[in-house]
Amino acid sequence: MTSHPHPAPTEAGALPGSLLIRNLRKEYRAGQPVLKDISLAVEGRGITAIIGPSGTGKSTLIRCINRLVDPTSGEIWFGGSDLARLRGRSLRMARRRIGMVFQEYNLVERLSVIENVLCGRLGYVPAWRAFLRRFPDSDVERAFALLDAVGLGADFATRRADQLSGGQRQRVGIARAVMQDPALVLADEPTSSLDPKTSVEIMELMAALSAGGGTPIVINIHNVDLARRFAQRVIGMSRGEVVFDGPPDALEDRHLTDIYGGEGWLS
Amino acid sequence: MSEAALSGPSRRWVRFTPVERGARALVYVLTAVAVIWSLRTIEIIPEFLYDAPEQTADLFVRMWPFDWAFYPKAVHAALIETLHTATLGTLLALVLAIPFSFLAARNFTRSGPLNWIAQFVFVSSRSVNSLIWALLFVAIFGPGPLAGTLAIAFRSIGFVGKLFGEALEEAQQGPIEALTAAGAPRSMILVKGYWPQVEPAFWSVALLRWDINIRESAVLGLVGAGGIGVALDAALNNLYWDQVGLILAVIFAVVIATEFVTSFIRSRIL
Numbered sequence: 404m405t406s407h408p409h410p411a412p413t414e415a416g417a418l419p420g421s422l423l424i425r426n427l428r429k430e431y432r433a434g435q436p437v438l439k440d441i442s443l444a445v446e447g448r449g450i451t452a453i454i455g456p457s458g459t460g461k462s463t464l465i466r467c468i469n470r471l472v473d474p475t476s477g478e479i480w481f482g483g484s485d486l487a488r489l490r491g492r493s494l495r496m497a498r499r500r501i502g503m504v505f506q507e508y509n510l511v512e513r514l515s516v517i518e519n520v521l522c523g524r525l526g527y528v529p530a531w532r533a534f535l536r537r538f539p540d541s542d543v544e545r546a547f548a549l550l551d552a553v554g555l556g557a558d559f560a561t562r563r564a565d566q567l568s569g570g571q572r573q574r575v576g577i578a579r580a581v582m583q584d585p586a587l588v589l590a591d592e593p594t595s596s597l598d599p600k601t602s603v604e605i606m607e608l609m610a611a612l613s614a615g616g617g618t619p620i621v622i623n624i625h626n627v628d629l630a631r632r633f634a635q636r637v638i639g640m641s642r643g644e645v646v647f648d649g650p651p652d653a654l655e656d657r658h659l660t661d662i663y664g665g666e667g668w669l670s
Numbered sequence: 671m672s673e674a675a676l677s678g679p680s681r682r683w684v685r686f687t688p689v690e691r692g693a694r695a696l697v698y699v700l701t702a703v704a705v706i707w708s709l710r711t712i713e714i715i716p717e718f719l720y721d722a723p724e725q726t727a728d729l730f731v732r733m734w735p736f737d738w739a740f741y742p743k744a745v746h747a748a749l750i751e752t753l754h755t756a757t758l759g760t761l762l763a764l765v766l767a768i769p770f771s772f773l774a775a776r777n778f779t780r781s782g783p784l785n786w787i788a789q790f791v792f793v794s795s796r797s798v799n800s801l802i803w804a805l806l807f808v809a810i811f812g813p814g815p816l817a818g819t820l821a822i823a824f825r826s827i828g829f830v831g832k833l834f835g836e837a838l839e840e841a842q843q844g845p846i847e848a849l850t851a852a853g854a855p856r857s858m859i860l861v862k863g864y865w866p867q868v869e870p871a872f873w874s875v876a877l878l879r880w881d882i883n884i885r886e887s888a889v890l891g892l893v894g895a896g897g898i899g900v901a902l903d904a905a906l907n908n909l910y911w912d913q914v915g916l917i918l919a920v921i922f923a924v925v926i927a928t929e930f931v932t933s934f935i936r937s938r939i940l
Binding site: 469471495496497498499500501502503505507508509510511512513514518522523525526530533534576579580583589 | 842844845847848849850851852853854855857858859861862863866867869
């Protein structure tokens, strides 16, 4: 670890949730890279949307950041360490500060809503507390406050997660991510399983989280209109490479053609 | 599409190719041969076969009326012992099997050799019948319910472990991934990610095995491993058919009762 060629990027003024990706490469099968040496700097504020066709590596990119997927090579600098090289306990410590919101919500179905939110603290609380369901009072209070903040009242708290609708589940998913007290939130297609109205509501919630809490969010999203509407920066990916990077206003039809290919669908 | 294409040369659909048909015929012939062969092997003695109905009727006549006085004397205590053997054996099996289930679940333990060791334990446990386990433990610990309890436990490890391990493998990965992403340690992923998902399967397997074990522990006494089987063995050896009848009826009643109890509990908790 000590022989690392590059110094940690800790230039003065960098925001805590900043992310620096250098030459990130991922091959599920040798010689067939899904990510082709991606380099990206994400400043620690606002919403960054990653758009691109299915199978282009968006999800792999996001999952490399919190190491649900192990990159083949490259560096991911976050909070003063290279996430790509962390293992064991230090990886867990880093993951605690990165919240994640999933397309399929990934709640523990047979646990209550409040317990699902409290799962966001599993990296912090001692094992016996979680085991006996004796979470610290401050955590429980915060969980209730977050349920209110995501628009689910206290009467949802004791319901089982499998009794909730998709939109409600995603609200719980967001509350769980925020419960981690994250410096960065990753969202992998958080609206793709939701109807259009609920999708907008969920994106508004994410925008409020990013604006109010100052937490930067990196979000994979299929829906170009939602990306334009809510993101401050759009990254377009195609075949494992970044082909567009800029503010949503700069995203033109020709870029979309680059990203998705073809033209017939643009009308 | 033109009319001609629709009504072209008449095409026929056959389910099997000639080779497949030949293979199927061969399977039928082999089955018939196997049945005839086995009938010749079991050596039916005609004299015994002819008077079997009489003998059966005779047995029932000798069993009835039951020797009810025998119940408080010897059967009741033995029955309780049987229930205790089954229950303790099941609990012991659960405790012993759970760690191996986690070792066997390929999604939880990503190590081929460890998975294999757990599978080996399950297969060893399952390939030996309870009665054989009981013979072993009677030889080690002497006759009595301790040997029976251990026999039940060791026979159940494979059953419980295999089924619970499979339930673990079927657990959805989404919640596990979410807890991993939140920085939860492995122990917490187990308790908050896996356990809630597999809890119904766990209780279902435990109840099912308890149910089976009550039936199995009833016969363990035949090899001296305690319980109601000891009384049955004694009655059979003494040709006290009215006592044999009573014991068989008691076993039958207990099996029916556990069936009701387990299905009731299952409908309540699952």
